[in-house]
């Protein structure tokens with residue numbers, strides 16, 4: 001199935017790349033609901049903090065939090081990866097840190113996609129240095145074949161290949177984040 005980005009003026013549509021849908025809105029909602037319940041079972045009586053990695057995790061984090069019947073608080077961080085292209089270069093720096101204190105807290109780190117693992121590795125180190133009692137990693141998508149470094153993933157929506165995905169928070173040059181589905185830009 002392919003779709004055109006919504007809200008695109010008809011006159012521009014012919015120059016827009018088609019998007020092949022990988023996971024539609026219903027599939028995402030069902031899978032996120034499963035993950036939310038699984039996290040609740042695993043964390044029992046804890047009141048976890050869901051830390052979202054901006055910007056790609058924004059939709060997943062919010063939906064996952066709503067699907068988790070625990071006393072959840074939210075926090076956010078942003079990192080910068082240096083180097084052009086569609087994967088991290090290896091140099092990751094904190095661009096925007098947590099607002100709250102996570103000392104002694106159970107953290108669920110929410111990612112849109114884990115690719116090389118370099119971003120996640122850097123963030124896990126950071127969360128541990130901030131005194132988190134435990135960190136579990138939840139990602140909507142896990143690009144297992146792209147790993148450059150071993151990182152733990154506790155909850156994955158789906159494992160996928162090396163395709164460049166957009167939608168549901170994920171972008172191409174900042175576009176497509178608000179698509180309600182996850183798709184792949186088709187070559188024109």
Ligand code: PRP
Pocket residue numbers: 053054055056057081087088111112113114115116117118119120170171
């Ligand atoms: C994406 C994604 C992860 C990171 C994963 O973020 O959201 O944070 O890349 O890549 P890695 O495993 O190779 O390190 P991106 O840098 O595209 O920024 P964004 O979240 O603002 O879109």
